[in-house]
Amino acid sequence: METDEIQNRVREARRIANLSQQDLADAVGVTRQTIGLIEANKYNPSIRICLKISAATGWELSDLFYISPEEQ
Amino acid sequence: MKTVISDERTQLLTGQLAIIFLVLTQVGLLGAILYRRYVLHIDEGNYNDLRIILAISVFGFIAAKILIGAHPPAIRPKLLLGIYIGFVVTMTIILSFWYGPPTLDNWHSTILPVLLGPALILGGYVALCRIAVQRQKKYESDD
Numbered sequence: 001m002e003t004d005e006i007q008n009r010v011r012e013a014r015r016i017a018n019l020s021q022q023d024l025a026d027a028v029g030v031t032r033q034t035i036g037l038i039e040a041n042k043y044n045p046s047i048r049i050c051l052k053i054s055a056a057t058g059w060e061l062s063d064l065f066y067i068s069p070e071e072q
Numbered sequence: 073m074k075t076v077i078s079d080e081r082t083q084l085l086t087g088q089l090a091i092i093f094l095v096l097t098q099v100g101l102l103g104a105i106l107y108r109r110y111v112l113h114i115d116e117g118n119y120n121d122l123r124i125i126l127a128i129s130v131f132g133f134i135a136a137k138i139l140i141g142a143h144p145p146a147i148r149p150k151l152l153l154g155i156y157i158g159f160v161v162t163m164t165i166i167l168s169f170w171y172g173p174p175t176l177d178n179w180h181s182t183i184l185p186v187l188l189g190p191a192l193i194l195g196g197y198v199a200l201c202r203i204a205v206q207r208q209k210k211y212e213s214d215d
Contacts, residue, residue, distance in 0.1 A: 022075070030079035043081055 008065045011039040013057035027056040094133065101126040131196075138200045139207070147201050152194055159190035 014024050014035075021039075025032040028049060037043035038053075045053070054061045105122050108114040116123075163186045168174070174182035 026075065029076055031076050031082065034079050034081045037081065046080055049080065 005041075005068055006044055006065065007041065007068050008038065009059075010035070010053055010057075010064060013053075013059040013064055014039075017057045019056070024053070024056055028052040094129070098126060098129055101129070135196075135200055138197070139204050141204070147198060152198065156190050156194055159194075160186055163190070 010024075014021070017024075019027070021035045022032045025035045028035070029052065030045075030049060034043065034045070034049075038045055038049075050061060050065055054064055057064070101122055105119060105126065108119045108122075109116070164174070167182075167186065171182075174186075176183075
């Protein structure tokens with residue numbers, strides 16, 4: 001059975017943009033802990049937060065967040 | 073820039089925790105009521121306040137969930153009728169065991185509550201579902 005898993009490259013985008021987790025959190029309007037959980041795939045942010053991360057890092061939304069099918 | 077201490081994630085977590093502790097409180101209230109009734113054999117009038125609080129909490133939560141929820145439950149008349157009959161039959165059997173079979177001379181305190189109680193509950197449920205569906209209609213479009 002295949003299940004879809006939401007993945008992200010937020011950590012990679014953040015580092016390339018030379019932003020700390022706190023910097024990105026401040027730019028997006030969330031806590032640093034939330035950025036950490038997003039990067040660790042422990043929390044799926046709302047589309048509003050996703051768009052703000054996209055604007056803060058300069059990456060396209062589809063490059064930041066994607067669905068990768070997983071085999072079960 | 074101001075550091076954020078509360079965001080959508082923490083608010084979501086707060087909501088989830090609130091529900092958990094709401095349910096625990098409701099279960100605790102029910103336990104307290106049953107303890108007073110069946111262990112301490114205290115007269116019902118002495119803990120009616122607990123019963124009212126529990127009723128408001130349970131029914132208020134269910135009503136709010138139906139009204140505000142994005143997917144109101146589907147209403148099937150046959151299923152509703154079946155549930156109503158099931159309620160009435162079950163309550164009649166249980167209450168007959170406890171208090172004996174109902175009689176017509178005090179029908180207003182034996183037969184009427186059994187017939188009216190489930191009707192009010194299910195009627196309220198149907199009304200809430202209809203209101204919830206009407207609230208959603210303005211967001212529907214055919215294009």
